Amino acid sequence: MTPGLEVRGLRHSYGDVAVLRGVDLTVPSGALTAVVGRSGCGKSTLLRLVAGFDHPDEGTVAICGQAVTGPGGLVPPERRRIGYVTQEGNLFPHLTVARNITFGLTRRERRTRHRVVELLELVGLDESYAGRRPHELSGGQQQRVALARALAPRPDLVLLDEPFSALDPELRVGTRRAVADALAASGTTTVLVTHDQTEALSLAGRVAVLRDGIIVQEGEPADLYRRPGDDGVAAFLGDVVELPAQFRDGLATTALGDLPAERRNGSSSVLVRPEQITLRPVVEGAATAEVIGIDFFGPYAVVRVRIADGLVVNARCPGHLLPGVGERVGVAVTGTVL
Incomplete structure (x- = not known):
């Protein structure tokens, strides 16, 4: 055509x-x-x-x-x-x-x-x-x-x-x-x-x-x-969170765990969308973080959390499922990282 x-x-x-x-x-x-x-x-x-x-x-x-x-x-x-x-x-x-x-x-x-x-x-x-x-x-x-x-x-x-x-x-x-x-x-x-x-x-x-x-x-x-x-x-197309990473055998080792990723030449970090970062109850042996701030937008909120190594990342969460500031939460990443 x-x-x-x-x-x-x-x-x-x-x-x-x-x-x-x-x-x-x-x-x-x-x-x-x-x-x-x-x-x-x-x-x-x-x-x-x-x-x-x-x-x-x-x-x-x-x-x-x-x-x-x-x-x-x-x-x-x-x-x-x-x-x-x-x-x-x-x-x-x-x-x-x-x-x-x-x-x-x-x-x-x-x-x-x-x-x-x-x-x-x-x-x-x-x-x-x-x-x-x-x-x-x-x-x-x-x-x-x-x-x-x-x-x-x-x-x-x-x-x-x-x-x-x-x-x-x-x-x-x-x-x-x-x-x-x-x-x-x-x-x-x-x-x-x-x-x-x-x-x-x-x-x-x-x-x-x-x-x-x-x-x-x-x-x-x-x-x-x-x-x-x-x-x-x-x-440009949306918010991203940059995580330092070490790559080995198709995995990127980050402060949020081992994430599947295809390494590009010279890359030393991965990019994660805030909606891929999920907050949940603390589980022994899994990554944890402290909630340090919340920007509430009604149907959703951007939750700022500090990971154990001091890195601050943003998670996008449903507006009706929010932790409190100062609360300790579990952190995980879903989906494929960039």
Whole structure:
């Protein structure tokens, strides 16, 4: 199957500053891929090059197998069949929801109310919203309307540029799930760029980690989280606890016991996710620790414990199963260490 988007060797600089240094990215047709990275790593620049708002210094971009940059010349943005949703949504304040949604359609299509109702339903809004104006909507509703507008012309590709970061936390989860469901229902190839690891891992079928202008690892969310390519990817995608280790016969000997691990050249430690560290009653002969602090978050808590050798590590525990500060507990590690 032809990829929905294929980027090869993409380079771009602003003056003397290299922002993208040879990006390769393949997005399967009809799927949602997230490009995740820290602020300033080049995520939005990548989207602008794909959309045609900026021109790459080197490299090629192909949408549904058709080159839009490269030796054959540049295809202008309006001919790339791309829908673009920004952080702010950028709805026209003087137009109704219906007129915002149909803005990019032909005059004949704009007169067809069925398409508006269909799109509102797709993004989880009732048709009664059609006559409202943007200031009468919540932030989450505005982003859903912005997505409906992007989907209205039936684009080959939708680009989402940090679309949920300006929303209040209570709106964010519901809005991004509604948007992801709408995109899946429409079968539209989508690229989401975000600095939010949780957002990327929970919404996307594939995740690409962008660091210092290149894709350092790409794959399914669970694979990236469980088998990161290096320490930097591991720490970026979630909290980690580093334990000094000695390796022998496939085991890493640590302060928390002997843990199965595959040694990499030069490694002298293992990385463990806080949720892999379990606290339990003290058992003779097993590792123990003293609870020195608890950060409570409701459904879970991060428990800081001091191991016998003085090393402090964090364990993530269910909120209803917490020890007390000063209590002595048993400590064990479950699953495969990194």
